[in-house]
Amino acid sequence: MAHRTAAGHKPGDSRVRDARAPGLARVGAVSHNSVCLDGGLQTELDAAARQIAAHFGAGQQPALRCCERLLEAAERQHSELHLNFFNKPLTFRLESWRGVEECGVEDALARLSLAKSQQFVQITSATRLELLLSEEQAKPEPEQKLTKAKIGGLDKEIQLVEESMDYALGYRPLPKGIKVSRGLLLYGASGCGKSLVCEAMCAAAQARDSKVQLIRINSGEIYSKFLGETEQKLAAHFERAYAHYPHPTLLLLEDVHTLCPKQDAGSDLVKRVSLAMLSLLDQLSSGSRPESSRTFLLATSSQIDALHPSIRRAGRLDCELELGAPAPAARQQILHCLLQPLQHNIQESELEQIASITHGYVGADLANLVYTATLATLKAEARALELRDLQSALTQVKPSAMREVLIESPNVRWSDIGGQAELRLALQQAIEWPLLHADKFQRLGIKPPRGVLMFGPPGCSKTMIAKALATESQLNFLSIKGPELFSMWVGESERAVREVFRKARQVAPAIVFFDEIDAIGGERAEGSTSGSSVKERVLTQLLTELDGVEALHNVTIVAATNRPDMIDKALLRPGRIDRVCYVGLPEPEARREILHIKLRAMPLAENVVDIVDRLVTLTAGYSGAEIQAVCHEAALSALEQSFEAEAVHWRHFEAALQMVQPRTSPELLRLYQEYIKK
Template structure:
């Protein structure tokens, strides 16, 4: 025993000339023939052990009475995993059929019997089908000795025999296949993306032999990325359910687990199910939560192991002739840069398809889908016009708009006499109207713009007096590209990228920018220059990049930089203390407006009363193309301003506006507005019950 390093209780092979026998402690004196194992080169008087075959999958069955009844699938799965781990760590070098293993779990001893042993991991499917047959066979005729190695796995069939796919009912959703027409009818505005994905999926899943004929590897994965609410998950589910393949939908966060090795085990089980159900599509929703970047500080050891496991699984999908080309992975995320770069290469995620912000035509298609089951009285022309006004709205936003409009229609009917009479009967003429859609838009902001300072200023050009030339230039720069894009394409020119409004304070520069956004109907982002400056290195530049990124996502949009001289100070004029900070912000502005990435759908409107302090690189054509002077109003402009201001005031009927315009020579628009305000205050001081502002107020008599 010392020579072979064995002790009491070990399993030993005894040579008897015709083969080898196994004798277990406590058994009667008998031997099981192992004719396939021989012991060559035995020393005199003693047999010599040889290298036995390593066990791949060891299947056990519990023969002891269960200590408790486990009703929860999750608890049952954890019990099975813990028992498998305990048995896997069992100090055992050799194993054979019918061997009894005993472990202690939660204070109770559990006994398991070996029912089957396979050599390869791929034999698992066949072993599951033959478990019952193996149990009925004679062990004496099947006995053989195996080596328990590091790659040996342990499965327990007694606990989860009733559950074919354990512990994943909540994480995995199986979709029933439907026809392509039915599935795609619920997706609007993504026809181009649908065609791309169908070209990538349908042939590999239906005719994989064509790829093998040409010696090509079919696509293994597709990554759908884009802003939130654009329909990535909805598109993945629709395409998956439209094929005749099996579909497994996995939510990345739900698959994650705090237990050591449990997430990796779930991943392997998911793809094992996919191979069993081949052809199959696996949809990994929010894949960035499952496989984040493995850079330092980006995640812990658990995340790194999960990423490595998924990489191994995706590479291993190419092996096996039976299932080759029959399993495809679709990942969805709104943070593609948060995914580990190793996944974003051909052979894993072969193609990356962006699901961007829908344009006017796509919004029209989405609204048609959303209103298909809603009674409405909106014509196609009205719906198309409404779609062209919903700039920056994604599919989820439009769904919220329709839901809000439906609520308005319901409240309108409930407030009517018919709605108050009978609450149990719904009239047939209760429909959604265009006014309901328009009224619901202010309550729903575009998703991409909610984290920014966004406002819809209710200012019109008609409320601004004396700036007809500036208003016309603003219309040409902002409204014409939206209303007449074919004219720009026909003439081969690009619309202006930026407009600079400069002039003395109080001459309606900011009001002009607000009115421009209101009249054009685009999203408006107001940025105050000093608010972007941050004392931490790189934060000011990051804030500038983030503003432009979200403005692009919600395009067409206007970014209004008020007091831009605080951000884009001339590099020659900046002092040594703040020069580096301002230069970084200025460089970010220059790159965003006219850098490698083209600025499309975003117009920059800036205002300042110190144009000499702005860096000259920002004021060249291609960045701030149009530089408009907004000066003090002349006499005719002052007449317009006084008329506009007095429309909302109660003034003496015979007041001479022309005389007031002559008296206010040299005043700005803000000073004229303040003059009218002061006249009203003085009138109240003279007589709090005055019916109107008198023309004899001292302010008007100066």
């Protein structure tokens, strides 16, 4: 036999492509396995070898020697070889050849079989193509197990869960007479790390004992349309746990509130499933079955208020652990864990800086922050992550809890507000000082002010000051308008107030700004009983939230009103809204600052100083909003005269002053003065 390179063609066809065969290298018409022809036709070596053997003799060796002589002659004469393959005439022209060991050829021929040859198929629209990977490619990547060391900011919570699990699974002995808790409920906002803690507990249990059985109960897959099947599926999971006895079993049940919601919030199916779940929990904790002595249930919920109260009583899920929004130190640990596998040039001091301004961010939000920052580096160039990438990502990633409430993202700074220096200082003392100098307040044994009330004429920048306060302090800002809290449904208005403060606690430190607070905090009528109207019930709920049993830590109330005399006195006592600030009409110096801020982007035909001096004199009694309206109307007046106007003249300001008149009545100003004297 020979090792050859051949080119073949059918009449009118393209040339044959070379193919490499194991042990024979490149061959043409005589090939191990196959030669790929244009058009998809393939030939088998044994068929060609049989034709050659039949032509030159029955013996294989003589046939091979004759074949070599034939190929030598064909190469010298540049002649062609003709073979008939499955009734298809094939013509080959020999280009080159070389001999190989005969024994190697014999072994190769002995192993060949037409039964193993490839089949010829026709490709149609119904053909399915499947990509077959090599054994090396098909190997799955090694699974990265989640360990306790890879979770940041939850060390104390993980320790508590692990202790409860160890007692329930029998790894730690308890004194006689003490009943073991066989269920623990982890609850908190979405993204706070409940599932991570569960996965870490699974990894810790399996690392300690390889015989630990893990059973995950997916609440979404439990429900069935057939009567009784849902309860059977639920019971089957517990039976699997008992069947594994005496080895320990860890049951994981996420979103338990979907299986056991409040009775008034579900259908008959939900009620049946709730009763079945309560019965299974009673069986688990009562010890009526010895197999339950090495079983532990770890449940999670992101809506603790929607959970059936009966499931939380003693003997069922009697151990509860809340995972709240992490503190700055915990956020720094989380960021450190997230950045550990990445290439970055961020120092610990810079991480501390990011952690100090990510108020209300839970673990999932911080992971999203790092992911967004990493994408920015990939889009620009392949470089290490830097502090500026995280700072840029902060403008895109917000706390997930803030997406569920009515919020406003103000972009107002102190430099955008003219005057009000005393009010600015009072607000900074009430809000920024307790955050920046908390140790000083604690050393002196004083509590920071709980709330600030701003009152004054309309248009004096009360709302704008609150926005600037939120922007400069970098705190989460919840903007609530009084009338928006009222609902026609009984109890919904009070629930809305509770929800606002719940979110504020969750994303603390935060500012809750009540605009037009007189709409919900109006003075109660004499002789009326508490709760006689919706407005009074909302006020009572607001008072309870301000200084009730649940502490309002790192949440500051900022309120604004035009009618302070209509606000209930109980709302303004010390410990609730204890700072009252008057935001009056701007003084001449404040009007000058407002005009400079407004006119710095407006082209003027005359000297800006002269225009400002004249406007300061002529706008006495104007509010800040009315001064801005004068500048706005002057620019519109210039456009009315000509769309080609390039500057605003003094005559345009004179026309604007005629159109915009001060609207703060003397009676309202006297009311404010009398209120201040009280």
